[in-house]
Amino acid sequence: MKEDEDELDLMQDLKTVLDERLQEDETTYLTVEESINQLNKKYGL
Numbered sequence: 001m002k003e004d005e006d007e008l009d010l011m012q013d014l015k016t017v018l019d020e021r022l023q024e025d026e027t028t029y030l031t032v033e034e035s036i037n038q039l040n041k042k043y044g045l
Contacts, residue, residue: 030038039045 036045
């Protein structure tokens with residue numbers, strides 16, 4: 001089923017992003033508030 005394959009691909013993509021985030025330098029992390037502020041500035045959310 002195409003829908004199930006798409007969901008599995010998305011889940012794998014999310015795992016990849018999370019794994020990459022775990023490898024980042026913790027001193028460069030943004031707080032939730034900082035992340036939201038940057039998204040608001042960039043996308044007008």
